[in-house]
Amino acid sequence: MLAKERQSVILEMLQEKNIIRITDIVRQFDVSNETARRDLEAMQDQKLVKRIYGGAILLTPRFDEPRYPSRIALSYKEKAAIGQAAAALVHEGDTVYLDTGTTMLKVAENLKYMNNLVVVTNSLPIINELANSNVNVYVLGGRLNPDELCMCGKITVDASRKFFVDKAFLSAGGVTLTNGVTDYGEDDTSHRSIMLEQAEKVILAADNRKFGVNSFYFVCDLDKIDIVISDSRLSKEYIDKLRERKIDVILAEIDTDNNE
Numbered sequence: 001m002l003a004k005e006r007q008s009v010i011l012e013m014l015q016e017k018n019i020i021r022i023t024d025i026v027r028q029f030d031v032s033n034e035t036a037r038r039d040l041e042a043m044q045d046q047k048l049v050k051r052i053y054g055g056a057i058l059l060t061p062r063f064d065e066p067r068y069p070s071r072i073a074l075s076y077k078e079k080a081a082i083g084q085a086a087a088a089l090v091h092e093g094d095t096v097y098l099d100t101g102t103t104m105l106k107v108a109e110n111l112k113y114m115n116n117l118v119v120v121t122n123s124l125p126i127i128n129e130l131a132n133s134n135v136n137v138y139v140l141g142g143r144l145n146p147d148e149l150c151m152c153g154k155i156t157v158d159a160s161r162k163f164f165v166d167k168a169f170l171s172a173g174g175v176t177l178t179n180g181v182t183d184y185g186e187d188d189t190s191h192r193s194i195m196l197e198q199a200e201k202v203i204l205a206a207d208n209r210k211f212g213v214n215s216f217y218f219v220c221d222l223d224k225i226d227i228v229i230s231d232s233r234l235s236k237e238y239i240d241k242l243r244e245r246k247i248d249v250i251l252a253e254i255d256t257d258n259n260e
Contacts, residue, residue, distance in 0.1 A: 001029065007039050008076045011048060012209060014058040021055040078207035078231040081252035083107045086169060086205045086229050089250075092116045094166045097195045098126050100150040101171035103205050111135060120163045122151040122191065138163065140191060152191075160191040160198075168199035170225070172206045173215030177241050180222045182215035189219055201226045208233040222247065 006029055013028070014020050025036035040056045043049045049056040083106025090096055090111060095118040098104045108126045111117060112133040119130060122140035130137050140163075142156030170192065173183040181204065183189065196202050204225045211234060227248045230238075234251060242249050 003039060003042070005076050006031075007043055010039060010043065014049065014056070015209075018058045019052075019055060020057075024055070077254045078209075078233070078252075079103045079106045081231055081254050082205050082207060082229050084110050085250055085252035086203065087111050089203065089227070089229075090114070090117065090167065094118070095120070095164075097121065097163070097165045097168040097199060098123060099169055099171040099192065100126075100148055103207065104169060104171050105129060107169055107205065118165075120165060120195070122156050124149040124151070148185075157191045157194065160194045163195070164198045165195070166199070167201050167203060168195050170196065170202060170204045170219070172204060172210050172219065174213035175204070175206055175211045175222075176214055177222070177238075179214050179218065181219040181225070183217055183219050184215050185217055189217055192219060196220055196224055203227040203229060205229045207231050208235070211235065211238045 009028070010020060010025060013024070020040075022033055022036045022040075025031065025039065026033060029036075040049060040051055044051050044056065049058060079102060082103055086107045087110030092114055093116050096111070098108060098119055098121040100121075100123040104121075104123060105125050108119070108121075108129045111119065112130055112135060115134050117134075118136045118138065119126070120138045120140065121127060122142065124144070127137060127139055140151055140156045140159045142151035142159070143153040144150075145152050170181065171183075172181045175181055202225050204227070206228070208231050211230070222242070222245060225247055227250060228242055229250045229252065232251045232253050234249075239249050239251070
């Protein structure tokens with residue numbers, strides 16, 4: 001298992017218990033004490049954890065999402081699988097809105113080799129990813145949010161009103177059956193609501209750990225969603241409940257190859 005994949009699992013363990021010991025990591029991954037320490041030190045450098053004697057504690061409160069660069073390693077395999085499954089729904093000639101977030105970046109990575117494709121986005125990493133491709137990119141400008149690496153604010157909202165797309169891909173900080181789709185802040189919510197209304201089809205792409213969690217700020221109800229793409233670890237309860245609501249559910253198979 002690669003270090004970033006191992007650290008992703010460690011972070012998920014921390015989100016459940018808020019504390020982890022070196023011995024827990026050694027036992028879980030069959031690695032040396034030194035490897036476990038290096039993992040925790042790398043995660044501390046990313047401001048995800050605080051090192052304590054013999055282990056680490058979760059630094060970031062559950063309602064406050066880590067900065068964009070720190071999230072890339074989180075649920076890495078799940079996001080890679082979801083990105084591939086999401087891109088498979090896009091066809092040449094489509095117009096597509098890509099939301100912000102690290103899962104959306106994985107979608108963009110799988111779209112960059114397509115021709116005759118239009119992508120609308122306010123995500124700086126996605127803009128950079130598609131800059132040297134054949135994809136026609138339209139940028140929703142505005143004020144730069146340095147934590148999320150996206151444009152936001154009134155200019156972004158005004159720009160979003162000019163675009164109508166075939167497919168809108170939406171990310172999430174949390175998804176529940178009662179409260180729908182939520183995220184960590186209001187900055188990038190208003191323009192998303194407009195893009196969802198102006199899309200022929202809305203596709204939510206979120207890994208399994210987002211389900212059953214309410215984040216800070218409401219984005220939309222589940223009745224706005226046509227398709228949910230998650231990974232094969234999504235609980236059967238959510239799969240069944242989403243399908244009962246006439247939402248198509250696509251489960252991406254996770255690569256289980258543990259070789260370095």
